[in-house]
Amino acid sequence: MTDFVGRQLVCVRGGRVVFADLGFRVEAGGALVLAGPNGSGKSSLLRLMAGLAHPAGGVLAWGGEDVAGDPATHRARVHYVGHLDAVKPDLTVAENLVFWAALRGGSDGAGARTRTALEAFGIPHLADVPGRYLSAGQRRRLNLARILAAPAPLWLLDEPKTALDTDAAGRVDAAVASHRAEGGMVVMSMHGGSLPEGAVVLDLAAFNAGLEAVGC
Amino acid sequence: MLNPLLILIRRDLRLAVRQGMDSMMALVFFVLAVVLFPFGVGPEANVLARIAAGVIWVAALLASMLALERLFQADYEDGSLELLVLAPVPMEVVVAAKIAAHWLTTGLPLMAAAPLLAVLLGMEAGGFAGLLAALALGTPSLSLIGAVGAALILGSRRGGVLLSLLILPLYIPVLIFGVAAVDAAAGGYALQPHLLVLTGLLLAALALAPWAAAAALRQAVE
DSSP: OOEEEEEEEEEEETTEEEEEEEEEEEETTOEEEEEOSTTSSHHHHHHHHHTSSOOSEEEEEETTEEGGGOHHHHHHTEEEEOSSOOOOTTSBHHHHHHHHHHHHHOSTTHHHHHHHHHHHTTOGGGTTSBGGGOOHHHHHHHHHHHHHHSOOSEEEEESTTTTOOHHHHHHHHHHHHHHHHTTOEEEEEOSSSOOOTTOEEEETHHHHTTHHHHTO | OHHHHHHHHHHHHHHHHHHTHHHHHHHHHHHHHHHHHHHHHOSOHHHHHHHHHHHHHHHHHHHHHHTTTHHHHHHHHHTHHHHHHHSSSOHHHHHHHHHHHHIIIIIHHHHHHHHHHHHHTTOOTTHHHHHHHHHHHHHHHHHHHHHHHHHHTTTOTTHHHHHHHHHHHHHHHHHHHHHHHHHHHHHTOOOHHHHHHHHHHHHHHHHHHHHHHHHHHHHHHO
């Protein structure tokens, strides 16, 4: 069975060790929740998993194969939602979404996938509104709709519920649940809130401790 | 590979059209800069005709650089660049598409305006073909070389100044052979050698610039 595994990961940012000797394992249909105080490296770990940054040590493996060996294939199976929503103010909501849907999943049926994704996040009525008029929560909904508009097995969500109301937060939970039911994996960082069912919690604080003492 | 390229170009062109004045700025700057010269140099027809090629080329270099600063900056600031790096499309293709869109929105309008400005400066009639051919081969090189600089300045403050320091020295060969082509055509000499050099510069830029810019972008998002 496919799994996504990290072993003995070390992350260095700005000459400072953020975490060291970190390991995790996510199985198909599984969810991993990253917890820990601000600055404990939740976002950094998600960026390592996405391939946006490279670990200073350790291995990330997909189905037993090191992802560094074939970064292009790894990119194709990852959906990353970061702190920035990547919404173009001059394009309408639909245009923004169709672009990403077509770039990742091909032009065929991009329009239909876009409509389904907008409905899943409750913003089909905004389809023709330019990005500049969206509120922070609406921009976040649009960014999350992007991951539904083109399928990928591994979702990396960095505090996905920031700026969202309870309705939208519920829609995120529903999307995560149905993605996992189809065998997808989810790694998300969050502060409080209800955990997805059967999620494994990884507390990053455990991997920060004692680094100062070692003299890193 | 072709499909993502077209999707990316279409998106950048659509953004350029929606932003309207922003994308016209390079053209307006180009026309204004050239029009200023007769006021500064004086209305002496011989002098203007003599310097026409150089003035048009220098103004074209500066105008094409104006829009370069924003080439990757907007995508970098709003997070789109991270997602483009993560897209299952080689970064070189993304860069090539953005360069193509930059040329279509700046290089092409400059080429269209150049003959009118050449008339204004009283350029020899024989030089027109040389000017158009040289601009057609030279302006894509400007966009290509400029993209490397635009990728390198991401995340720095005062990027515009840094960009001109990085890029203008690299533009000099294009400038020299671009002007030489026009002068040769106007003077009735062979145009071909200059155009061949410009073609060589374009091919070299085409072979190197997308890879260099893509590497710089991967560094920028890390």
